[in-house]
Amino acid sequence: MKIAVIGFGTVGSGVVEVFYKNRDKIENKAGCELDVKYIVDIRDLSASPYADKWTKDFNDVLNDPEVGVVVETMGGINPAYDFSKRSLLAGKHVVTSNKELVAAHGAEFIAIAKEKNVNYLFEASVGGGIPLLHPLYQCLGAGDVTAVAGILNGTTNFIMTRMIEDGMSFEDALKLAQDNGFAERNPAADVEGHDACRKIAILTSLVYGKHVYPDEVHTEGITEIKAADVAAASAAGCAIKLIGRVEKTDNGLVAMVAPSVLKKTSPLGNISDVYNGVLVRGSDLGDVMFYGKGAGKAPTASAVLSDVIDAVSAGGNIRKLGWVDAAHDTLIDYRNDNTAVMIRVAACDKEKAVELFGCEKEIEGVEDYAFFTPVLNGYKLEELKEKAKEQGVELLCALRVLDY
């Protein structure tokens, strides 16, 4: 069987390199001979060692019956959407690392794949090389998942780690991340939480079986986090992390992405630098966590190739991993959430703030004044924030406190 790789960027070139490095092993696991026949890219690859496989024309792939697996590593919605759909309709397996596309059109592709008796697999779209979607679906299958929470974006975790460990400002930490190649020149997708949002949307869809679209997930980024917020959390033995999560509440499913306060010794609170981690809480299972480098050329390529093996070796027995399309009604309003909140105010606002929010625990050894509230409902929190404003109390920060 032949493979076509669409998009020869970091992940795509990694897939080709890792494939040829481990070809024997991959063929052995797949149970058949495999080769990369096409590399599709609009850029000129005539100087690449794989020039003989290069084509600019996706139709070469589509019209070649030898190609059984299309690896889509272009990223973005267009033309990846079109190429993926046409590949599936032509009866070819599609394997992707493209979280944006999976989050936007996963249900559609999963349905087409099912109809055409092929696989649409996307392990690499969340957590890069960390085996996550397969074990989530397969091994957690028997029980009830009450929550999934994760550090889903390595760039923001690197930035938060520098703020926590080195006391850097957000701006300085972002610059360091950019200088080290961990952040794009335009870092919005990372620091504003959109990347984490797509990933928690995919995880939610998979775990609860219905497509949850990114625009349904309330999303806050880390751009407003101050060094003083990080210091206050530290003084309480906590770290601020960008957490994407979905939780079963009494009223329904709540999902959001937001900078949150976690104990430094907790499973997620302890994850530093560019590492990612996803914690799954099951009614029978307790907490399990998957941890690793969430990105990088070789880890992501490795996850893509595992999916290629899986697609090919599953044969006619198509994976059930997936979900169905749904109206925008799988989640309920994020304000149904119930958490304690870490509040920081100027020292002069201490009394008013404590009277409004209630003080469960004062944080000692900080500039200004910081404290933890009792557990508050999200609607109540909003109402109290409004009241604080009316009373002239400026909340320097108000971050949810989580136990992951």
Add this chain to the structure above:
Amino acid sequence: MKIAVIGFGTVGSGVVEVFYKNRDKIENKAGCELDVKYIVDIRDLSASPYADKWTKDFNDVLNDPEVGVVVETMGGINPAYDFSKRSLLAGKHVVTSNKELVAAHGAEFIAIAKEKNVNYLFEASVGGGIPLLHPLYQCLGAGDVTAVAGILNGTTNFIMTRMIEDGMSFEDALKLAQDNGFAERNPAADVEGHDACRKIAILTSLVYGKHVYPDEVHTEGITEIKAADVAAASAAGCAIKLIGRVEKTDNGLVAMVAPSVLKKTSPLGNISDVYNGVLVRGSDLGDVMFYGKGAGKAPTASAVLSDVIDAVSAGGNIRKLGWVDAAHDTLIDYRNDNTAVMIRVAACDKEKAVELFGCEKEIEGVEDYAFFTPVLNGYKLEELKEKAKEQGVELLCALRVLDY
């Protein structure tokens, strides 16, 4: 399809309870109707809510063509070996949590299952409820695994945690574990490392494809660890953990179970109490870790039921998860290992010890004298220990230092 549960102890009764609690979900994932038809136990279950399913006679299961899946949760080698073998030979899937049996006879059962076109699945045998064996086999399939290292036994991790966090002696921590039901009255299998040994033997077999038997794995327990060793490690920012591991060295595969020194902030060094964690290091993948409660009734039952779903829904497409039998030659001598060593000696022996082993880094703020050696080969370490003895230098501790 009907299920028979053999052995109604903690795990077996958990399987039945969790099955009925989540039956709809399980049937939905399995794609067929399922029910527990038999519970086999030599004890009298006539007063149990499941009395109508109870039989003392395993032949009832064997002779009933309706039974497609046998869940073996007896533990121990006999009669579990006999029951499992006869079930597989009769063309029934077998799912087990019995690590002792898998470690001793896995290859034989896997071969019979293959021949009979059924599954022998044992996810719950390592790491309890943590999805581990499936993702290891399936998602890490493309690359080279250079090491697997884990905290594989919750009892010893609880004991070590109490020694680390509360400064308890081994004896007091063991008693506390027994009082809390985390340790057996006869704790040898845990504290002498045999349980962890079986689990790393299973992991090694799975990752490297050949059956490694527990007696091939060099095993040291935690019974000789002193509070002063823990204190010395702490002074260096490290924790002592019982680590089972297998590593690719230049000469071949080395596996062992031994109390080891890890940085407290490292992925495994940070795992406390009864939690387990397994770190997998891949050439392409980097480090990934799986973490969770390694034991407990509901988590283990949950893992068993995931295997039941998997066995049933895989249909004719039998899982390749497994390995082949092998002579006792998959591993090389554990002394081919290369690590730094944490040495503790009486203050009066300081100079002699440093001259013998070499001092890479002195540990400050400890009673006696403690230091890290440079990286030493295992044979060299043994030779130096012998020399120390000849020179009258008593090594109060000599523990390998690992980077997991």
